[in-house]
Structures are given as structure tokens and as C-alpha cells.
Amino acid sequence: xxxxxxxxxxxxxxxxxxxxxxxxxxxxxxxxxxxxxxxxxxxxxxxxxxxxxxxxxxxxxxxxxxxxxxxxxxxxxxxxxxxxxxxxxxxxxxxxxxxxxxxxxxxxxxxxxxxxxxxxxxxxxxxxxxxxxxxxxxxxxxxxxxxxxxxxxxxxxxxxxxxxxxxxxxxxxxxxxxxxxxxxxxxxxxxxxxxxxxxxxxxxxxxxxxxxxxxxxxxxxxxxxxxxxxxxxxxxxxxxxxxxxxxxxxxxxxxxxxxxxxxxxxxxxxxxxxxxxxxxxxxxxxxxxxxxxxxxxxxxxxxxxxxxxxxxxxxxxxxxxxxxxxxxxxxxxxxxxxxxx
Numbered sequence: 001x002x003x004x005x006x007x008x009x010x011x012x013x014x015x016x017x018x019x020x021x022x023x024x025x026x027x028x029x030x031x032x033x034x035x036x037x038x039x040x041x042x043x044x045x046x047x048x049x050x051x052x053x054x055x056x057x058x059x060x061x062x063x064x065x066x067x068x069x070x071x072x073x074x075x076x077x078x079x080x081x082x083x084x085x086x087x088x089x090x091x092x093x094x095x096x097x098x099x100x101x102x103x104x105x106x107x108x109x110x111x112x113x114x115x116x117x118x119x120x121x122x123x124x125x126x127x128x129x130x131x132x133x134x135x136x137x138x139x140x141x142x143x144x145x146x147x148x149x150x151x152x153x154x155x156x157x158x159x160x161x162x163x164x165x166x167x168x169x170x171x172x173x174x175x176x177x178x179x180x181x182x183x184x185x186x187x188x189x190x191x192x193x194x195x196x197x198x199x200x201x202x203x204x205x206x207x208x209x210x211x212x213x214x215x216x217x218x219x220x221x222x223x224x225x226x227x228x229x230x231x232x233x234x235x236x237x238x239x240x241x242x243x244x245x246x247x248x249x250x251x252x253x254x255x256x257x258x259x260x261x262x263x264x265x266x267x268x269x270x271x272x273x274x275x276x277x278x279x280x281x282x283x284x285x286x287x288x289x290x291x292x293x294x295x296x297x298x299x300x301x302x303x304x305x306x307x308x309x310x311x312x313x314x315x316x317x318x319x320x321x322x323x324x325x326x327x328x329x330x331x332x333x334x335x336x337x338x339x340x341x
Contacts, residue, residue, distance in 0.1 A: 003032070003079045004053050005236065006044040008060060009071030009118055009282070013040055014101035018088045020064035028052045031083035035091070036101055041071075047083055058270050071118040071282040073165070075207075075236060115332045117285035117308075119165035120158065120324075121241075123299055126291025126315030133315070139185050144317040146170075146189040148196040155206070155240065157321035161328055165239045165281055167211070169299055173247030176216075190244065191221045198228060207235040211277040212246030213254070241281065248301040251277050278303055286331045288324075290316040308334055 013036050021034040021044060030048040037043055046053055063069040090097045124145060131141030158166045170190055201208055208228040255275035259267045273279060283303040292313045310327045
């Protein structure tokens with residue numbers, strides 16, 4: 001038996017969703033618990049056989065009759081304790097629990113408060129243009145963009161806004177066509193950045209994940225990445241993803257090959273996501289691209305079908321907390337129907 005931690009966002013309180021989760025868990029012989037959280041989301045800790053847990057999560061993603069799932073993330077992990085039943089956990093007593101649930105439901109139905117994207121991704125473009133504009137060598141643009149202080153400010157602002165997942169595209173599969181000098185410098189900068197940020201990730205309980213290929217990255221960089229992934233794997237309050245040697249088509253091809261190797265006879269839309277680099281991470285709500293270009297360049301083609309796009313002329317070295325908040329403000333004004341009414 002293994003354990004999975006699931007976080008579910010959307011209209012999931014005061015609509016019978018916890019009872020639906022318990023009934024579904026009982027039908028699969030899964031142990032653990034489900035609980036509401038103050039922010040209006042629901043957390044599930046589940047233990048069982050992996051194939052049953054995967055079926056269980058697929059049903060949770062579809063939701064119950066009155067629920068509306070807007071975000072879904074999960075984290076496979078070693079068992080934290082042994083459960084013998086599956087139960088609904090109520091921390092503050094039945095009356096306070098019901099009151100809090102209906103307040104959160106009201107906020108959902110009435111749209112009280114500004115909508116905050118659960119997952120924000122940035123395509124950080126314009127480093128070389130920024131350097132040229134300031135009469136500097138191209139590498140200076142990358143140094144400014146990848147400075148530890150800049151990333152720290154962006155992460156801090158993202159947490160203040162209420163963003164839970166923050167993704168940066170650092171190096172694409174097409175970037176290998178650049179000069180060896182530039183490629184080596186980019187990896188050296190990224191290595192230094194990740195080493196510097198390690199203490200902050202641990203102190204602030206930020207989970208780090210790498211999306212993309214590891215087989216072509218420098219060994220030293222891979223060691224740093226794997227160390228961070230291992231040391232932060234049990235954190236969930238805030239999540240940082242860095243895409244290195246990442247391309248959307250490459251990710252899908254690798255996902256299909258993983259599925260084939262696992263022995264599945266057919267890949268369905270419901271389970272393809274389990275083989276992607278972003279498995280367990282909600283699809284991006286907001287994709288930001290800096291420096292004036294208005295295209296995705298192959299970034300998360302599978303995950304971005306209902307993402308909102310925000311394009312800015314600001315070069316990434318000048319993109320800071322103010323610009324991030326402006327993008328989120330713009331996002332909050334949009335109506336997201338997800339194909340519905």
C-alpha cells in the first residue's frame with residue numbers, strides 16, 4: 001500500500017463533496033481521510049493499492065453532482081501513518097464546520113473577491129534584447145534575469161497574491177541550437193541559482209520540481225535538481241517548477257513512451273496526464289509571456305487548453321512583482337467558462 005495527498009480546488013464545500021469522496025474511497029477499499037480547508041479547498045489523504053488509487057483520483061477529478069472542480073493536484077509519498085478506515089475529518093465541530101463550508105460556497109457562487117490563478121507560468125523572453133537595449137553583452141541579460149534576488153522577489157509576490165503553483169521556463173529543447181558558450185553559461189547560471197535558493201525552499205517549505213528531460217543536462221546540474229526535488233518532496237503549501245530542456249511535443253512523446261513501457265493497452269485523456277512531466281500539478285490558469293512575443297512556442301500544449309494568456313512588452317529582466325500583480329489583476333477580470341455557459 002502507498003499513500004497519496006490530493007488537493008482539490010473549486011466548488012467543493014457545502015455540496016456533499018466530502019461524502020462523495022468517502023463513498024468512493026469505501027467502494028475501492030481505500031483508507032485515510034477527507035477534510036475541508038479554510039481557503040475553500042478540500043484535502044484528501046488516501047492509502048491503498050496504486051491502481052485503485054489512480055481510479056479513485058480519476059473519479060474525484062470528475063467531481064460529484066453539485067461540485068465544480070477547478071484545480072486538482074496530487075503527491076505520491078510514503079505512508080505517514082497507518083489508517084484502518086476512511087473518514088471525514090471535522091476540526092472545529094459540526095456547527096462551525098457547516099458555517100465555514102456555506103461561507104466558502106457563497107464566495108464561490110457569488111464570485112466574492114477577485115479570482116486568483118492557482119497556477120501561473122511564465123515564458124521569460126527578452127533577455128538578449130534587454131542586454132542589447134542597455135549596450136551590454138547578451139550573457140548579461142541572462143545574468144540579470146536569473147539573479148537569485150529577482151526570483152526571490154517573484155516567489156514572494158506570488159505567495160502574497162495567493163498563487164499555489166509557479167512555473168518558469170528556463171531552457172527549451174530548441175535552445176540547444178544556440179552557441180555552446182551561451183548554452184554552457186545558461187546552465188552555469190541555473191546551477192548557481194538553484195544552489196542559492198535551496199535554503200529558502202527548505203525554510204519556506206516550498207516544493208521544487210523540474211519539468212523536462214534530465215538525460216541531456218550537465219551531470220552537476222542534475223545532481224542539484226534531484227537533491228532539491230528529494231529535500232522538498234513533502235512540501236505542498238507553495239510549489240515552484242522550473243522547465244529545463246523542456247518542449248511540449250517532446251513531453252507528450254515521452255509520456256506516450258512511458259505509458260507503453262508501463263504496459264497499458266490504451267491511453268485515454270483521463271490518464272495521459274499521469275505520464276506527463278506535470279503529473280500531479282494543476283493545469284496552468286495563467287500563462288505570461290514577456291518581451292512582446294505572442295505565441296507559446298510549444299509550451300505545455302496539452303495542459304494549456306483552457307489557460308488564459310497575458311502578453312507584455314516588458315523584457316523579463318525588468319519583470320518584477322509589480323508586473324506580476326498587473327498580470328493577475330488582468331486575469332481576475334476575465335470570465336472563464338471552460339467550454340460551458
